[in-house]
Amino acid sequence: MSPEAFRLVADQAVAKGDVLAVSEVAGTLAAKRTAELIPLCHPLGLDHVEVEATLDEALPGVRVRAAAKAVGRTGVEMEALTAVSVALLTVYDMVKAVDRGMEIEKVRLLEKTGGTHGDWRRD
8 A cells, every 4th residue: 555545544544444443343254254255165153263454564554364263174264365355355445545556465375274184384
């Protein structure tokens, strides 16, 4: 995002409210509704969802990390990826009046444990 948009988010001066807090809530809600959004994704009862949005001055922009946990035979990577995607789209929606040129990039799985395919970690 632009330096001006970054400053407004950091100062909590965006007209729509606290961008980081709202994006975290949006991501959490999205994780819980993933099966409604992704056609072949199994509906799951999540035991835990955590979404963290932080400012990164080096970008400048917002970084979002999500973690999801469930007891079951399938993984929850789609729920975590959906949480991150919707959280970032929420940032865009809230700040677009100031900066329509923002970019969302590098949404990716970092780590997965359990499930039928076992553990996986990005190098």
